[in-house]
Amino acid sequence: MTVPLSILDLATIGKGESARDSLNGSVLLAQRAEELGYRRIWYAEHHNMSSIASSATSVLIAHVAANTRTIRLGSGGVMLPNHAPLTIAEQFGTLETLHPGRIDLGLGRAPGSDQNTMRALRRDPMAADSFPQDVQELQGYLSGPTRIQGVEATPGKGTNVPLYILGSSLFGAKLAAALGLPYAFASHFAPNALQDAVAIYRREFKPSAQLAEPYVIAGVNVIAADTHEQAQEQFRATKRARVSLLFGRDRSFTDEEADMILESPQGQHVAQMVKYSAVGTPEQVREYLDGFARHADADELIVAHQSSGTMARLRSAELLAEATGLVGAQS
Numbered sequence: 001m002t003v004p005l006s007i008l009d010l011a012t013i014g015k016g017e018s019a020r021d022s023l024n025g026s027v028l029l030a031q032r033a034e035e036l037g038y039r040r041i042w043y044a045e046h047h048n049m050s051s052i053a054s055s056a057t058s059v060l061i062a063h064v065a066a067n068t069r070t071i072r073l074g075s076g077g078v079m080l081p082n083h084a085p086l087t088i089a090e091q092f093g094t095l096e097t098l099h100p101g102r103i104d105l106g107l108g109r110a111p112g113s114d115q116n117t118m119r120a121l122r123r124d125p126m127a128a129d130s131f132p133q134d135v136q137e138l139q140g141y142l143s144g145p146t147r148i149q150g151v152e153a154t155p156g157k158g159t160n161v162p163l164y165i166l167g168s169s170l171f172g173a174k175l176a177a178a179l180g181l182p183y184a185f186a187s188h189f190a191p192n193a194l195q196d197a198v199a200i201y202r203r204e205f206k207p208s209a210q211l212a213e214p215y216v217i218a219g220v221n222v223i224a225a226d227t228h229e230q231a232q233e234q235f236r237a238t239k240r241a242r243v244s245l246l247f248g249r250d251r252s253f254t255d256e257e258a259d260m261i262l263e264s265p266q267g268q269h270v271a272q273m274v275k276y277s278a279v280g281t282p283e284q285v286r287e288y289l290d291g292f293a294r295h296a297d298a299d300e301l302i303v304a305h306q307s308s309g310t311m312a313r314l315r316s317a318e319l320l321a322e323a324t325g326l327v328g329a330q331s
Contacts (some may be wrong), residue, residue, distance in 0.1 A: 001286070001324040003293050006040040006302040007033050007317065008076050008188065008219060011054035012241075014309050015252070022053040023060065025310035030064045032314055034071040036321035042076025042106055042302065048117040051245060058091040065099040074104025076184065076302065077166040081109055081127035085134050086153060089141035093156025105142075106164040106184060107135055109172075132175055139163060139179075143209070162210060164217070173197035173204075180208025187296065188219035188304045191275040198297050218296035221277035222303040224285045224319035225312075235279045238306040242270050277306070282323030289324070 009029055013022045030041050043054040043061060054060055061073050078088055088105070096103040109131040111118050118125070140146045141153035143160045165176035165183050168190035176183035183201045187194045198216050205214040223238070225231035240258035246269070247253075247261060261267045278288035293301055305316040320326070 001289060001293070001301075001326065003298060004039040004300045005289075005320070005324065005326055006042070006072075006217070006300060007038050008042050008044065008302045008304045009054070010304055010306075011043060011052055011060065013051050013053050017309075019053045021310070023063070025313070026053075026060065027064055027067045028310060029305075029313060029317065030068050030071060030073070033317055034068050036317060037326045038071065038317070038321070039300065040072035040074060040104060040302075042074050042104065044076050045079045045082070045108075047121065048114065049245070051241070058088075058095060061095055061103070062098070065095065065102060070102070072102050072104055073099075074164075075106045077106030077108040077164070079110055080107045080134050080138070081131060082111065082121050082123050085138035086141060086148075086151065089138055089153035089156040092161045093142060093153050093159045096159040096161045097155040103161055104164060105138075105161050106166050107138070108166040132179075135163065135165070135175070135179065160210075167197065169193055170197050170200055173201040177201045177204035177214070178206060180206050180211050182211060182215040182217065184217040184219070184302065185296070186219050187276050188221050188302075189273045191272070194218065194276075194296055202297070215300070216296070216298045217300045217302050218292070218298035219276075219302050219304065220289065220292055220296075221274055221279075221306050222285060222289070222316060222320055223277070223279045223305070223307050224282050224316040224323070225307070226281070226315075226319070228280050228284065231280045231284075234307045234312060235274075235277065237308045239270055239274065241308075242273065243267065246270065278303075282319040285320055286323040289320075 009026050011022050011026050013019055043057050045057045046052045047055050057075050065073050092105045109128045137147045141156050146152055163181050165172050165181050168186040185194055185197055202214045223231045223234045243258040243261050244253050278285040305313040307313045307316045
């Protein structure tokens with residue numbers, strides 16, 4: 001690979017697994033990724049989803065950081081409109097203070113939930129409108145100067161935790177460019193605007209104290225297995241699980257029911273979501289990712305290993321690292 005590889009850990013709770021199983025699996029994946037040479041691991045904030053265990057994102061980062069030594073860890077992302085910027089500055093300032101030089105703060109403006117969950121979070125329906133101002137307020141708490149006179153984040157002030165703007169539309173691209181921040185595109189589930197967003201970001205980028213040149217991270221799904229047939233079977237299982245998540249409010253469909261939905265017009269939405277997926281043997285996955293990095297004009301790829309179960313995800317991470325020459329190649 002000509003670009004660094006990182007991991008987006010979705011902290012999936014598989015069939016027959018508990019939340020604790022998922023979190024233990026996240027620690028195992030981070031430890032193995034550290035040994036293999038992946039650059040960073042990010043965790044996403046989701047709420048009210050029985051199949052995802054990363055809702056308390058900063059707490060999960062702290063736990064994984066305490067059980068690893070060198071790999072960078074962060075949010076991919078924190079949904080900032082769900083929180084006060086000062087609170088996030090204190091949380092990630094604490095993480096950086098405890099684990100210096102290892103913490104990233106990726107920020108999104110989506111709710112990460114449905115309307116009822118938004119109400120349960122006490123989220124203001126208009127909170128997303130102030131996302132640009134909230135990002136700048138948060139930046140002031142971490143890197144100075146504060147934008148709220150007399151208010152500082154402790155811990156936080158002076159930690160200079162690097163910020164990343166996450167997005168799946170042109171809005172995030174324009175904001176990241178205007179603020180001179182790195183941009184991560186969620187092409188692993190929202191692929192449509194990838195090339196347009198990256199082009200706008202690179203064209204409009206303004207250097208900042210954090211970043212002199214534009215930097216793009218693109219998300220992509222990966223299932224690497226020992227055989228092509230094993231990878232394809234795991235991919236089918238991933239799409240079936242996505243059907244339950246999207247159409248069943250986490251109700252489990254039988255495989256036959258899920259396949260019927262996947263073949264229907266509404267099921268084509270799932271196929272579109274996973275448009276950018278590297279599935280197959282290590283060689284097939286490496287070839288796909290080389291092409292995708294060029295297609296996305298990306299400086300780094302963040303891969304979501306979508307295999308079912310912790311052991312299969314660990315195997316996918318190992319096979320990808322071996323196939324791309326990642327082992328020992330990165331700090």
